[in-house]
Amino acid sequence: MNPAQPTVFVVDDDTSFLTAIARLLKAGGYAFQGFASATEFLAHPPGDQPGCIIVDLHMPGPSGLDLQDALAAVDHPLPLIFLTGHGDIPTSVHAIKQGAEDFLTKPVKGKILFAAIERALARDARQRAQRTRRRELLDRFDALTSREREVLGHVVRGQLNKQIAGNLDVSERTIKAHRASIMAKLQVQSVAELVRLTEKAGVLEQGAGGRQALQGEAPGHAVPGRAQDALPPR
Amino acid sequence: MNPAQPTVFVVDDDTSFLTAIARLLKAGGYAFQGFASATEFLAHPPGDQPGCIIVDLHMPGPSGLDLQDALAAVDHPLPLIFLTGHGDIPTSVHAIKQGAEDFLTKPVKGKILFAAIERALARDARQRAQRTRRRELLDRFDALTSREREVLGHVVRGQLNKQIAGNLDVSERTIKAHRASIMAKLQVQSVAELVRLTEKAGVLEQGAGGRQALQGEAPGHAVPGRAQDALPPR
DNA sequence: CAGCGTACTGCACCAAAGGACAATAGCCGG
DNA sequence: CCGGCTATTGTCCTTTGGTGCAGTACGCTG
Structure with missing residues (x-):
């Protein structure tokens, strides 16, 4: 078979x-x-x-x-x-x-x-x-250490290295090291890609209660559905 | 009524x-x-x-x-x-x-x-x-000029100011000016927020054919659906 | 035409990010 | 106990990003 x-x-x-x-x-x-x-x-x-x-x-x-x-x-x-x-x-x-x-x-x-x-x-x-x-996305995130994920969380929220360092109570240099490691492991070159990747993977909703992630395919049926109105050229 | x-x-x-x-x-x-x-x-x-x-x-x-x-x-x-x-x-x-x-x-x-x-x-x-x-999101994007939207597209793709400048064949200083304007109009302080905002709004899929954006609510019905597996702590 | 918004650009300066080189310390499996 | 991984930090230097100040040019509108 x-x-x-x-x-x-x-x-x-x-x-x-x-x-x-x-x-x-x-x-x-x-x-x-x-x-x-x-x-x-x-x-x-x-x-x-x-x-x-x-x-x-x-x-x-x-x-x-x-x-x-x-x-x-x-x-x-x-x-x-x-x-x-x-x-x-x-x-x-x-x-x-x-x-x-x-x-x-x-x-x-x-x-x-x-x-x-x-x-x-x-x-x-x-x-x-x-x-x-x-799964491929999540596998990449799996390579991150727990500390790196923590830093990642702050990074994608737009915080500066300095601020992250303050929050985690470590040196700014350490944050830079973690960032470099994150970027390497996730194979991205820019913060923009980083954010998109984490968004797409739906990782790190580290809020208190249960965590939710994106649903694979919407559970429903494909209704015709017009495309949403996008921005018209000005 | x-x-x-x-x-x-x-x-x-x-x-x-x-x-x-x-x-x-x-x-x-x-x-x-x-x-x-x-x-x-x-x-x-x-x-x-x-x-x-x-x-x-x-x-x-x-x-x-x-x-x-x-x-x-x-x-x-x-x-x-x-x-x-x-x-x-x-x-x-x-x-x-x-x-x-x-x-x-x-x-x-x-x-x-x-x-x-x-x-x-x-x-x-x-x-x-x-x-x-x-709608609120799109309204903010509506405030952008066409040129700003163009720059935005490159920014959220992670390009450097220098690269964007090269692509659009203008000075790097000009790009910086546009960026500043974009950040102000969209009311964000960081590239991370910027990326998330554009992703959420589903704006700027300026690819050739028809453009697609996020669908408001999935057309289907809310099946019980378990939460996707998130990253387990390492 | 004057005023306004937009695009574009230069210079200077400061803040932030990132890479290179290096080092200390703790934990864990073999 | 040693090698490897992780976390941490330092210094130095370069590249980027962001901002203030200033000025030119173009097109539209009253």
């Missing part, structure tokens, strides 16, 4: 359906993996491979929504497509609000299903790229 | 329903305004007042979805709640994906409706605050 090949995971208690959709998906060029229940899926969670999940709503044991909750609870990033024979509007609304890629009803037209799968896979690829970028 | 008082706009061709919900809403403490069709609503678009819209799906003339599209096309920010007697799953999924706050079915329990309204109003308030902040 090539890890670069997206896999469609299907969770459905109807084994005959599982067989049928397996054939359909393989014919469509997708790798397929079936599960008879949400429990079974959660017991053998796919690793980091790209793909998406198609899940039935009503199943013995945990329902499709339960699976969605469980996956969200462990931050499992695979996009979810609901595919059910007995859905209702409130349920579909709830599922979509919770971030499901789609909510389809059986019987489903192959074209509709494939379109949903393509959207889900595209979304997965986007999120995957996003995570990779973020 | 107090502009600070949120208004619930209801678009429904059923006048008896309109009357009934008007009573219900007023009893619930909301300002109410009714419209018999999407066309009528679009002909008298509410100004900037806070509120939300409750809209029927099937109506003579433009449907609820058409209204949603029309509002999106003009960037009308009021949250939309669908309330219909004859909805189906695909439609509800579509509406939610397009950013509707909720999709309810008639008859609706008062409690459910009020809950949806409260969510919609809360969202509207959030977006409103966001827009205000953004």
Whole structure:
């Protein structure tokens, strides 16, 4: 199973359906993996491979929504497509609000299903790229020592070496040393880059309570959304 | 009609329903305004007042979805709640994906409706605050001259005065003058603040094609979403 | 035309940042 | 116990950044 090949995971208690959709998906060029229940899926969670999940709503044991909750609870990033024979509007609304890629009803037209799968896979690829970028950024920050992070915090808030030195009660020369080390480790040449990097990484919200960082991709769906008005030339 | 008082706009061709919900809403403490069709609503678009819209799906003339599209096309920010007697799953999924706050079915329990309204109003308030902040930022940038914006672009990319001077083919002293002016107009004391401000405002993506800026609020719905992993202390 | 804002520039001076070279001290794993 | 990493600091020098003061030039507006 090539890890670069997206896999469609299907969770459905109807084994005959599982067989049928397996054939359909393989014919469509997708790798397929079936599960008879949400429990079974959660017991053998796919690793980091790209793909998406198609899940039935009503199943013995945990329902499709339960699976969605469980996956969200462990931050499992695979996009979810609901595919059910007995859905209702409130349920579909709830599922979509919770971030499901789609909510389809059986019987489903192959074209509709494939379109949903393509959207889900595209979304997965986007999120995957996003995570990779973020991970690379965080790795760079990991190389910083705790003291360096502390100094960084003051630097990106625009404080002068002198002020930082005063705050941390050390010599200005020491701050310069830390700064140099920070710039080297983060591979930036200017304060401007430094600030942008820390902003993008969402690191160092060292405020009291819990820390928040940027969210990878907005949890929602891509509505058409016009570009915000930018500055018109004067 | 107090502009600070949120208004619930209801678009429904059923006048008896309109009357009934008007009573219900007023009893619930909301300002109410009714419209018999999407066309009528679009002909008298509410100004900037806070509120939300409750809209029927099937109506003579433009449907609820058409209204949603029309509002999106003009960037009308009021949250939309669908309330219909004859909805189906695909439609509800579509509406939610397009950013509707909720999709309810008639008859609706008062409690459910009020809950949806409260969510919609809360969202509207959030977006409103966001827009205000953004507007304030953009206003500051509007004070910059075109030349200053040009210099700003180079500054936030971390270029030295000397380099900027070379690029724009002017004296370094001139750049210093522009910088000083920029800092003053944007009311910042350091390059760090400057960078953060421009990032936040999403200004100056002066690249060739269309420009993109930050989106006010993510178009989607607030899924629980755990905070991203921040840097653990070393 | 006078006044105003904008762009541009020179000179001088001071403050801040950054690099080079060097050194002391504590902590930790092998 | 030694080597390596980290934190700390010093001195000296160079490069940058920021500001005050001053002056020229251009275009727009009353």
